[in-house]
Amino acid sequence: MWSTAREIAAGDTVIIWLTRELVQPLVVTPGKDFNSKFGNYRHSDFVGMPYGSKVGSRTGKGFIHVLRPTPELWTLALPHRTQILYIADISLIISYLDIRRGSRVIEAGTGSGSFSHSVARSIGSSGHLWSYEFHEARAKKAKEEFAQHGMSDIVTLTHQNVCKDGFNLTDTVDSVFLDLPAPWDAVEHAKQALRKDRTTRICCFSPCMEQVLRTVSALNDAGFSDITMYETLVRPQDVSPIPVLQSINDVADKLKKAEGIREIKRLRQIAAGQRHNSNNNNDPHGEKRKRTSSDGEQEVPLVADGEDSGNGKRLKTDDEDMMDDVLEDSAAPAATPAKISLSKTIPEVRGHTSYLTFATLLPSMPIPPAAPTAAQGASPS
Ligand code: SAM
Structure with missing residues (x-):
């Protein structure tokens, strides 16, 4: 995924960090200029610079940072074609679904590919992500981006309606993530796609409680257990050093x-x-x-x-x-000055995105018969 070289090369996707709120992707194309309210920059000037460089504007006013993309930065910078998942939810889903090196994962729908990039990094080249999107233009654009970001070997993107047609895989997978308007319609298909020789997990992402309840019913009916719903809320902590005299x-x-x-x-x-x-x-x-x-x-x-x-x-x-x-x-001089950090929780809770409903599918291997006890006539050893 993305360049791992120390220096920026022509054709690389970089992240331009203007401010905390203004982060955008850029494909370095010599001959083009990058213009913003923070000045004017030639793409060719970025070539050969180490990733992470602070670059001053040619007009002398303002500066930018040119960063190496990561899934976290991509989520902040990507062009939105749909609502997307943010890092607070992504990290909880990845950890709860136990997605790791070598995992095989299904995601539907692909949307803007925010979740896909984090999964691709977690599973690495030994794992695989099957991503489904029924909106043709979105599927095409996401496919292009995955190729541009060196993810084509890790991600297979299929233009398909998963609620109607399921996932059609010959392989089975370790986990399924559904970010769809009607995930309950895909629950049975998901069950079929999950491997049966070990415990597997599913997560459904829905913005309202009515959808959660329908999904929970579908999960129950399909035989999933341990159904748990989470909501990820961001509570910023404001930590500031204060001098104590x-x-x-x-x-x-x-x-x-x-x-x-x-x-x-x-x-x-x-x-x-x-x-x-x-x-x-x-x-x-x-x-x-x-x-x-x-x-x-x-x-x-x-x-x-x-x-x-x-x-x-x-x-x-x-x-x-x-x-x-x-x-x-x-009036005597104060004792040796010291510094302490004061932390306060900012009460405002911002950013409800959706509810995360997790469930577990237990392996459906035949349970080996219990060994007969002595009372049942087992021969003493
Ligand atoms: N998780 C994505 C991300 O982080 O960028 C965002 C997904 S977006 C909210 C939901 C996507 O699901 C949309 O692009 C929509 O076209 C797609 N979708 C909706 N119903 C679908 C279905 N039945 N099969 C496949 N894709 C579907």
């Missing part, structure tokens, strides 16, 4: 101190209020007095060291001294 312990200490400061401020306000009252009352004795705070929580002394020192300056209370210490500490 101090350790958790430092932060905890500071919070404790801040709490202390708040308490001290509260006490100071109470003390100030008391002083004000005592001045107004013109207390002749200058005694230490006690006062209950407005919320009734605590009694605090009206301390003499908070009163005038005699030189016009008020002496600091013990509490105020303590608060100064705390404030000084808080």
Whole structure:
């Protein structure tokens, strides 16, 4: 599949990566230009460049990346002729159907060939994919693409209505994937095409629940078991590094101190209020007095060291001294800076495509008779 050479050659299919949302395939054809809002490029300039190169525009504005195709990139870039399968579903189907090197697989319909490319890579040249498409123009175009991408030996594409005519294979296969409007009509044909000497699997891809229910009934009637439906939903995680200027312990200490400061401020306000009252009352004795705070929580002394020192300056209370210490500490440089990653799940669940109904077909080999027990007259050894 595709070129494995390090450098791009004339005639290669490459993937032009413009932005995350703008990815497109290109057959490198010297003599042609590639124009986009990210500038102008000559195809001939790509020839000889290593795959993955970042190429600057000839007009000096913008750049593109020229990538080697993979099934994942092809799925992002391919020309749509139908709705297609995306990688989240493709990967689940391939793994659940146990598609691997050497597997023999049926797919219907071919559509735009998105699923076909991933299957072809998974099964390699020792496996085979039989792909069916009843829309003639789509079948022809997909056949051309498979040939262009070096997949002709791995994929056999047949223009056929599988619901009506089945798969007509002399070989049997390990798994079947149906992406059709009426998969239930092809279930019996699929059963016939699956090998009977080992456990095999089928998957049907349908966008609505009514179709799923009809498919489940057809699978039950045909003798499939372990019928399970999945829906693949994409939940992006947003992970971003955030700098932490101090350790958790430092932060905890500071919070404790801040709490202390708040308490001290509260006490100071109470003390100030008391002083004000005592001045107004013109207390002749200058005694230490006690006062209950407005919320009734605590009694605090009206301390003499908070009163005038005699030189016009008020002496600091013990509490105020303590608060100064705390404030000084808080202004000290932070502990060794660290970095942590913060991950949040983006709640929006986007992209329901279809429901995936999987089922298993158990081998229909004759079960060997159980060995007779001693009670049934087996001769003792
Ligand atoms: N899985 C494909 C992909 O990833 O690109 C997309 C398949 S597309 C949604 C469904 C295709 O099935 C269409 O191209 C349609 O023409 C084809 N189709 C529908 N009924 C069919 C039938 N009875 N036999 C063969 N092909 C059929």
